[in-house]
Amino acid sequence: MRDQKQFYLRKGQRRAMIAEAAQTLILERGYAALRTRDVAARVGINISTLHFHVPTKAAMIALVAEATRDSFLALLPPTPDPSRPARAQLRAEAQAYHDSLRDRPELVACHTQLRQIAATEPELTDMLDTFAQGWCQRYVEVLAIGRAQGVFRADLVPQPAALAITGALTAFGPRGPDGLAMFWPVFDEIERGFLATQINEGELR
Amino acid sequence: MRDQKQFYLRKGQRRAMIAEAAQTLILERGYAALRTRDVAARVGINISTLHFHVPTKAAMIALVAEATRDSFLALLPPTPDPSRPARAQLRAEAQAYHDSLRDRPELVACHTQLRQIAATEPELTDMLDTFAQGWCQRYVEVLAIGRAQGVFRADLVPQPAALAITGALTAFGPRGPDGLAMFWPVFDEIERGFLATQINEGELR
């Protein structure tokens, strides 16, 4: 590496490169195996140059977290709107998450790793929790809108329902078939349970 | 430590102590900060004694994984039974998981950590996936039984539904209020969506 003329870069650009390299290495080998030297090597800079841009390893992790969060936020659909059909908005939220899993799998994977790191890095916890709650709140609002519109059950409670759907879409990975094959079946199953118009005439007891 | 007369222990007992100490340290400081020396110190043995019982760090992780899995399996309710009421069985499954979160939080927390480690330890992945699929399969069976009994919607698809409910119960933690406050609301919300009859909140169990 460094086989061609190397121009000095501005701090912002270098930091972005460092964040991306660190994220890649976390995903490839896990946080436990993350070494500042390896990050520097991947960026193509000296270890001390890395420390010039990012004072400590913890600061580097924080940088990765911010970058990951911002990338994810950029993929979200428009904010929930009471004047638009709730079912479409709910699906749009799920679609956005689905697409992020399909097109930017590193974002969610990195977020999962950061979640574990956060167990011992309090400042990370705050950031991730704020982010997660904000994300879930979007579902809460869409569900409340849909209930008001009569699209969803009148007895649906938005908060637990939002936790249920975000939890389900987040966590089904290791328990089912590979990839995203079960994403929409899971979503459809949950949505079916939320809808107000159940036509089934199940036998009464 | 080691302030009183120390008797030699059998390999099985020592290995159990090592597994417990390693698990505790993983939960306290995260896997990235797990050191064989610290495990040995916690057990109260020399680092080389630890290596006598557990040849490598990777073997120690595998030991922790097995112990955690076995402890969790021991807390599960009876195997799904087509001749018993499905709703009670579903609730029993959830209750068992709830109780494990309440009484043995280290089990699930450790499992979550191991899940991350598994990203770079293939043999761990197999074990955890097998375990997770087996756990989810119990829900699949209960849901199928309930559908046959007419308790759950006729159009309910057991596999995605099981992924949804296990996912929801597994993952809601960071997005809602602390602790288990939202456990039953989330469960009830999902169950309500599964039921064939939207009426009543009859007798529970």
Add this chain to the structure above:
DNA sequence: GCATGAATCAATCATATGATTGATTCATGG
């Protein structure tokens, strides 16, 4: 040009870390 500060690097420090070696202590069967 050239002074200045930002960006970069080679070399090094101090400690951490997984693992090994060889001697020592204990429990147990005969």
Add this chain to the structure above:
DNA sequence: CCATGAATCAATCATATGATTGATTCATGC
């Protein structure tokens, strides 16, 4: 009691690792 093997420990190895120091190179304004 004592031979034997299991269990334990002190000391050490070889390398990894986060961070620092001080010198060097580049870009930019004047």
